[in-house]
Structures are given as structure tokens and as C-alpha cells.
Amino acid sequence: MSVKKIYLIRHGQTDFNVRGIVQGSGVDSSLNEAGHRQAARFFAAYRHVPFDKVYTSTLQRTHQSVRGFLELGLPHEQHAGLNEISWGTREGTRITPEEDEEYHTVLQDWRAGRTTSRLQGGESPEEVAARQRPVVDLITSRPHEETVLVCMHGRAMRVLLCQLLGYPLSQMDSFEHHNLCLYQLDYTGSLFTVRSFLDVRHLQEVV
Template sequence: MTNKRLYLIRHGHTVWNGPPLRFQGQMDSSLSETGRNDAIALGKRMPYQPDRIISSPALRCRQTVDCLFGRRPDEIEPRCIEIGLGWCEGLLATEAAEIDAHAVRTWQEAPWEGSPWGGESLEVLQKRVVAGVTDIVAGIKADERVFLAVHGGVLRTLICYVNDLPLSEYSNIEMPNLTLMELAAEAVMRGGSNIRPITPEEMI
């Protein structure tokens, strides 16, 4: 049986991605000029318009879809929003460090150890992301081309799950803005699905 294919992308560079870095989490921030231009350029390389586009509810993901394909998402998947970062959302990293330097250091050095600022843990993020993506994959029809715009944290935890990696590998997974990935699977399974970075030219 032919695997279903879901194409996923991290949103473009935002005004909060810095420098200076501002913690985004689930708060909205707009694409920067660089982010918009890069997404438009990438969109020109896309081989086709997807049959269905799904997005995180975050503004930066919806703007990325518009820059790539010149249209709005067909669906919003709330379970694919970025990790909730609690009280530090919207703060510069330096501002958060002035409030609680230990919390910032813990998140930067060992984010898998929990949420140092009252937000979500990576385990909670991974659980809801896997549930959301599982439902999306289950709903893909034969020969349907489906595209999902999400976040770096969402993609990292999904990669850990399908490759059966511990969440301690989270920080070792490089995820630049506009990273494009392909998930090929009949179902989302721990250690049983194929997810890989691709270029637009490799999209089927």
C-alpha cells in the first residue's frame, strides 16, 4: 500500500525571532520582511498548489501560507500550535533572565526537563502534536496533496516521536525557518514512520 504523504513546514522568520530574541510561544508575531521575502521566493519553487492546506492558528504560520501559495489555509489545527511558554511569552530573553535567570538557563540547556515558567512541557506538546498529526494523516485521501504549516517545536517533537528518539534529543535537531519536511506513512507511529527534510523539487 502506498504511504500517504504530508508536507510540513516551519514558518518564516518573524520579528520576534530576532535579533534580539523574544520568546514567542503561543503569542502572535508577524513575519519579518526577511521572512516574507524568503517565503515568497520558496513559494515560487513549489511545484503545485496543495489540494488542502492546514495551519497552526498562529499568525506567523498563516502569513507563511499566504506568502507561499497566495491563499489562506483551508483548515486550522489548534493542536499544532507552538509550545506554551508561560510567563516568559512576549519577553526578550534578556528580560526573562532578569526575572528568573535559572528558568531561562534551564530551558536553553535542558528543555526536556519540564517547563521552568509554568507553560507546557515537551511531553505535553508532543502528545497533542502527535494526536493532531495522526488525525490529519488519517484524513488524507488517495492522491491528495496536503500541506501543514507549523512551528519549530512542533516539528522537533514530532521527529523525536516518529524516530523513537528521547526528548533529550530535542535541542540537537536543527530546524531553521522554512524547513520543509515530508512525512510518508499510513499512520503516525513511534519508530514506524518516515519523516525527512526535502526541497520543493522533491515534492511528489
């Protein structure tokens, strides 16, 4: 039985990440210097992998994170279904559970299983999951693409991993993420399994 190999990464660091400002799908930020170093390190560590296709969101921080692979001439598709969750009117602002009651309440709702909850003007995890499903179906339905690289965003990655591995969305915080972290998954045609969880060994020399 053929096994599809999926390398799932989060984009590299941006200045918004450093400053604690929410980006979401409406802020098309670029990588900062550290983020470009992270991307270069990941490329150096995995350029030998015979990727058949690179998938990204439509946001430039994902494109920049896989630039080395794209410059090799690998086929590339971008899909809005892989974009980060929309945080609505709060995008571009600094919000934390400690400082923002609305944000804290929404996160608590999600952990309690109320995954249709959203910030004003934003998306719920259920809505993110729904727009991801056609992209998942597309990737898994292409048997000639045996090894693929997918670059996306932190919260959206958590939603995707729940979907692929059969976890309820209320458990998405179980999937930690860091800038340019790697999850490796195998897909047998009916089942996803994790081969590598939150792998950051390729970043060990990046400050």
C-alpha cells in the first residue's frame, strides 16, 4: 500500500509574532530577519526530500518560508483554505488572554467545545475546518503526489491537525506550534498517523 508523506510546517517568524500582535488572515505580513534564517535552515535540512508539490496559504509569509523549495522549481499551489483563522476586527492589535476579556472568553469557549464561537467579524474553528476540507480532499486525492510540503499558520494548523487525526476541535491546543516547526504525517488512504511531532531540530542554531 502506498503511503503519502505530508510535511506540515508553520511559517517563519514575523515582527508581529515578536510583538505579540495578532495577524490572522487579514494581515499579510512578511518574515523578519530571524524568520528568513529559520526558512533557510529548514531548507538546508530538508532540501534532499523529494517533494512532489508545495502547498501554501495565499499569504506571503508562507511563500517566503518555502522560497528555497520554490526556487528549485517545485510545483506550487496556494489555497485560501489554508489561510490563518480570521480574528476579525482585532487583527493587527495586541490581544492576550490576560489583557482582553473577549479574547479570553472565546478561547475558553473553544476549550469547552463551543467551537462555533468567534471574535467580532472573525471566524470560528468550525468555519476554518469547513474551508480546509476541500484542500485536504484535494491533497489526499492525488496519488501521484507521494510527498508534499504544506506551509500554513499556527491556529489553522491546530484545526487541521484535529481534523486529520480525528480529535475534537476543543482539543486543538494539544498541538503546540512554533515558527517553522514541523509535523510529519503519513496517510495510508484511510488513516493519518504522526511520524514527527513539533520537530524544531533544524532550528537549534537559530536565535
